[in-house]
Amino acid sequence: MNKYTDVLIIGAGLSGLMAAAKAAEQGKKVMLVAKGMGAVGLSSGCIDLWGYNLEDPNQVCQDPLAEIARLCAVNPQHPYARVRDVLEESLLFFRRVCQENGYPYLDHRGGNWLLPTALGTLRPTYLAPASMALGDLQQVRGVLVVGFRELKDFYPDVLAANLKKSGVLQANCPLNTLMVCAGGGELTPNTLAHRLENPVVVDRIVDQIKPHLLPGAVLLLPPVLGERWDSQVAKNLAEKLGHPVYEVANIPPALPGQRLQQMLLHHVKGRGVEVVIGCTVNGARVADKRCTEVLATGAGKPIKISAKTVILATGSFLGGGLESKPGKAWESIFRLPVETGHEKWSARDFLSMAGHLFNQMGIKVNEHLRPVDKTGEVIIENVMVTGANLAGCNHPIEKCGNGVAVASGYKAGKLAGEVGE
Amino acid sequence: MSSDYRLALDNCIKCSICVSHCPVARVTDQFAGPKQNGPDLERFRLEEPAAVHPSVGYCTNCKGCDVVCPSGVAVSAMNCRARGEYVSMHGAPLRDKILARVDRMGRAARLAPSLVNRLAGLRPLRLLAEKMLGISAAMIMPRYAQKTFLELYKPQNVGDTGRKVLYYPGCYVNYNAPEVGLALAEVLAHNNIRVEVEQFDCCGLPLIANGLLDTARDQAKKNLAKLQGYINRGYDIVTTCPSCHLTLRQEYRELFQLNTDPLHEKMLDVFEYLSVLLQQGKLVTRFEELPLQVGYHRPCHLKAAGCGVPSREILQLIPGLRVADLDAGCCGLAGTYGFKKEKYAISQAIGRNVFNAVKELGVRQAISECGMCQLQIHHLTGVAVYHPLQVLAQACGHGKWLAK
Ligand SMILES: Cc1cc2nc3c(=O)[nH]c(=O)nc-3n(C[C@H](O)[C@H](O)[C@H](O)COP(=O)(O)OP(=O)(O)OC[C@H]3O[C@@H](n4cnc5c(N)ncnc54)[C@H](O)[C@@H]3O)c2cc1C
Ligand code: SF4
Ligand code: SF4
Numbered sequence: 069m070n071k072y073t074d075v076l077i078i079g080a081g082l083s084g085l086m087a088a089a090k091a092a093e094q095g096k097k098v099m100l101v102a103k104g105m106g107a108v109g110l111s112s113g114c115i116d117l118w119g120y121n122l123e124d125p126n127q128v129c130q131d132p133l134a135e136i137a138r139l140c141a142v143n144p145q146h147p148y149a150r151v152r153d154v155l156e157e158s159l160l161f162f163r164r165v166c167q168e169n170g171y172p173y174l175d176h177r178g179g180n181w182l183l184p185t186a187l188g189t190l191r192p193t194y195l196a197p198a199s200m201a202l203g204d205l206q207q208v209r210g211v212l213v214v215g216f217r218e219l220k221d222f223y224p225d226v227l228a229a230n231l232k233k234s235g236v237l238q239a240n241c242p243l244n245t246l247m248v249c250a251g252g253g254e255l256t257p258n259t260l261a262h263r264l265e266n267p268v269v270v271d272r273i274v275d276q277i278k279p280h281l282l283p284g285a286v287l288l289l290p291p292v293l294g295e296r297w298d299s300q301v302a303k304n305l306a307e308k309l310g311h312p313v314y315e316v317a318n319i320p321p322a323l324p325g326q327r328l329q330q331m332l333l334h335h336v337k338g339r340g341v342e343v344v345i346g347c348t349v350n351g352a353r354v355a356d357k358r359c360t361e362v363l364a365t366g367a368g369k370p371i372k373i374s375a376k377t378v379i380l381a382t383g384s385f386l387g388g389g390l391e392s393k394p395g396k397a398w399e400s401i402f403r404l405p406v407e408t409g410h411e412k413w414s415a416r417d418f419l420s421m422a423g424h425l426f427n428q429m430g431i432k433v434n435e436h437l438r439p440v441d442k443t444g445e446v447i448i449e450n451v452m453v454t455g456a457n458l459a460g461c462n463h464p465i466e467k468c469g470n471g472v473a474v475a476s477g478y479k480a481g482k483l484a485g486e487v488g489e
Numbered sequence: 490m491s492s493d494y495r496l497a498l499d500n501c502i503k504c505s506i507c508v509s510h511c512p513v514a515r516v517t518d519q520f521a522g523p524k525q526n527g528p529d530l531e532r533f534r535l536e537e538p539a540a541v542h543p544s545v546g547y548c549t550n551c552k553g554c555d556v557v558c559p560s561g562v563a564v565s566a567m568n569c570r571a572r573g574e575y576v577s578m579h580g581a582p583l584r585d586k587i588l589a590r591v592d593r594m595g596r597a598a599r600l601a602p603s604l605v606n607r608l609a610g611l612r613p614l615r616l617l618a619e620k621m622l623g624i625s626a627a628m629i630m631p632r633y634a635q636k637t638f639l640e641l642y643k644p645q646n647v648g649d650t651g652r653k654v655l656y657y658p659g660c661y662v663n664y665n666a667p668e669v670g671l672a673l674a675e676v677l678a679h680n681n682i683r684v685e686v687e688q689f690d691c692c693g694l695p696l697i698a699n700g701l702l703d704t705a706r707d708q709a710k711k712n713l714a715k716l717q718g719y720i721n722r723g724y725d726i727v728t729t730c731p732s733c734h735l736t737l738r739q740e741y742r743e744l745f746q747l748n749t750d751p752l753h754e755k756m757l758d759v760f761e762y763l764s765v766l767l768q769q770g771k772l773v774t775r776f777e778e779l780p781l782q783v784g785y786h787r788p789c790h791l792k793a794a795g796c797g798v799p800s801r802e803i804l805q806l807i808p809g810l811r812v813a814d815l816d817a818g819c820c821g822l823a824g825t826y827g828f829k830k831e832k833y834a835i836s837q838a839i840g841r842n843v844f845n846a847v848k849e850l851g852v853r854q855a856i857s858e859c860g861m862c863q864l865q866i867h868h869l870t871g872v873a874v875y876h877p878l879q880v881l882a883q884a885c886g887h888g889k890w891l892a893k
Contacts, residue, residue: 069764069796070765099797104561105506106559256509256514257509259515259516262515296842320505321504321505321506321508321509326509338816343797344795344797345556346557346792346794347796348561366794366796367735367795368739369794370754371796386502386559
């Protein structure tokens with residue numbers, strides 16, 4: 069099979085989906101192929117932009133956009149330096165798409181939210197879905213942490229104990245926990261979320277919570293309130309209780325990231341993007357510094373795809389965008405060079421504050437997101453690189469993974485949209 | 490990618506993406522899920538084949554897990570083998586043996602299709618079948634056609650384009666929905682291409698899904714040999730059923746290690762075939778206006794074929810036609826799955842999203858390539874459901890292909 073398209077996007081993670089949404093909006097014929105789903109479905113669902121101060125990594129950053137401007141001056145190799153020109157408009161675009169699909173993302177007056185995790189720690193993030201956007205914890209006049217008997221990996225007492233220790237709550241703020249029952253069995257986050265779509269089950273939960281509610285309390289729950297982005301579970305629960313409810317960030321698989329992924333997929337399909345998941349790109353033909361054809365396989369069958377512009381949104385090692393063997397790493401489709409340096413790839417501590425070098429590996433690009441070699445020369449002219457495939461950022465430490473994906477995906481989509489006939 | 494690699498356990502990074510996309514694991518806690526039944530337990534099965542979780546019978550073989558896995562693990566193939574192992578140890582219930590032989594049921598129904606249809610609709614009989622066999626009384630049965638496709642098909646006189654096309658209709662079209670095969674012949678005749686047909690064995694998917702792998706393997710070998718014969722004589726092979734298509738091309742290779750490479754270039758979904766014609770500028774794009782809005786449901790096995798939605802490009806050429814993607818995931822029927830008493834409720838719960846999407850879009854007609862999806866969507870929503878080919882044949886101008 070041969071396929072032709074204006075813009076081919078390889079990868080269905082956040083950066084690929086953003087690129088698809090933007091290129092399609094500009095009237096291009098867009099095709100998105102991916103081996104599997106992206107990391108966004110494993111993420112908290114929040115869009116991290118920049119977490120901590122450059123000079124003092126223990127201080128939460130109050131103004132991520134300003135901090136990124138400073139970052140670009142001191143570290144011009146950081147992916148943000150390539151997308152700074154569109155950073156704000158990309159965030160606006162992202163929020164508009166979310167809004168249009170009835171799944172709004174909220175910002176915290178331009179600063180970082182400080183949102184509780186299931187462990188009771190607080191993590192900074194820039195944009196949060198409405199169901200997670202819990203304003204200032206200092207202002208809260210009571211907290212009730214609600215867990216479900218059926219769900220493993222969420223322990224209200226742990227959350228409460230650590231939240232108390234963190235010192236963000238007012239000293240006299242009551243902090244209680246409660247275990248409710250959603251009907252028995254042992255459930256995964258997805259199965260529980262499905263069960264909660266049933267209003268009868270929600271009513272039963274409401275009955276169990278009501279006697280424990282103190283005036284003014286907010287409720288913290290695991291991220292299981294609704295299967296899909298258009299679900300009404302969180303809203304209904306809050307209305308029936310007469311108290312605000314929030315989902316906290318939890319380990320994957322957590323629903324908010326999955327909802328964002330579903331919503332964006334739904335959005336791009338609705339905009340005419342041809343989406344093919346379960347199709348692996350194995351290689352490409354390049355002549356005169358242009359990619360003429362991409363070679364893919366779907367269910368064992370070869371497919372050739374030609375496109376004016378190819379956007380490489382294949383992520384990092386996790387999804388196979390980068391591959392490695394001892395001492396050597398490379399990009400898997402175009403064999404673009406990946407600098408590995410001479411140091412060890414990983415730090416001794418898994419949770420090292422310095423971060424792991426392998427997270428910083430990736431493709432070097434110019435300001436048009438085209439891959440470049442050591443001398444800055446463009447390697448392939450009609451290919452652009454986005455997201456976790458870009459070299460130079462350390463997202464788990466810097467808290468910028470989804471932010472880089474949004475901005476670079478948007479920019480690639482925009483540039484692809486400007487390519488003439 | 491070789492099937493060894495796809496089966497390799499160590500590729501699994503335990504991300505649980507497959508679990509969060511499994512339509513069954515989403516709605517019931519009776520199923521241990523793709524990761525556990527797949528790569529997790531496969532590790533033990535390598536040593537001890539009996540280490541099969543009985544809940545593996547709850548997998549619908551929709552292949553959603555394979556599609557979403559970022560590491561390319563063939564989770565569903567592991568599940569299929571495990572189920573085969575389970576069935577060979579514990580035997581299959583009579584009900585499963587009956588349901589798995591859609592070809593035999595079709596042949597039996599040939600004797601008196603109207604009578605069979607009438608009996609299949611009788612409530613007391615349905616209740617009896619539920620009690621005795623475990624076939625859900627609530628699910629509607631597919632209706633048998635008065636004549637099979639092979640009986641009805643008459644080669645049309647068309648100009649010679651030098652193209653040779655063999656059609657693999659599959660059991661459902663042959664026994665239940667011959668109009669789809671006739672629509673195919675109509676559309677190809679519109680392009681001056683004559684269709685050849687022949688009696689094939691069932692592709693074997695219902696057998697595979699019910700764990701009866703040995704019989705399926707025998708049929709696979711016979712089918713492949715026959716298809717190879719046509720390929721050798723310069724034929725392209727077209728299919729209209731995504732499940733037959735995927736089974737012939739992928740399952741034969743992944744489950745039975747048969748060489749299906751020759752099929753990759755030569756066997757196409759009929760809309761892929763038409764797309765090739767379009768690309769070569771050889772598709773006759775003279776279509777009548779069809780002022781219609783339809784909802785499109787993408788069958789899981791079409792998704793799993795990794796070829797996108799081939800019908801989309803062609804249907805876009807029909808003036809007046811508006812196709813809205815339902816984008817609602819699996820319909821839940823999964824071939825024989827939803828007919829089983831203990832699984833009916835699960836299948837309906839999965840299909841709920843399809844129901845919601847049809848309601849939300851307010852469409853009165855829907856299209857889908859898979860006959861079983863068509864049945865389920867009709868059962869869930871009451872709307873008329875067609876194969877996209879029927880819409881295309883209608884636009885080609887001859888006959889009433891959308892009458893139901
Ligand atoms: C567990 C986890 C939690 C995280 N949590 C957060 C968080 O809370 N907030 C935040 O901001 N960031 C978070 N991040 C980081 C962030 O999610 C990622 O940096 C970002 O989503 C990367 O997006 P991407 O589009 O570049 O790549 P990915 O999401 O990795 O997508 C890559 C895509 O490419 C496809 N692909 C790869 N190779 C091929 C091929 N050869 N052919 C076809 N397709 C291919 C893959 O199947 C996939 O669809 C988290 C990351 C992880 C892993
Ligand atoms: S999606 Fe793939 S890698 Fe992830 S747990 Fe499932 S089988 Fe393993
Ligand atoms: S094939 Fe479908 S039902 Fe079976 S485990 Fe995979 S996703 Fe679940």
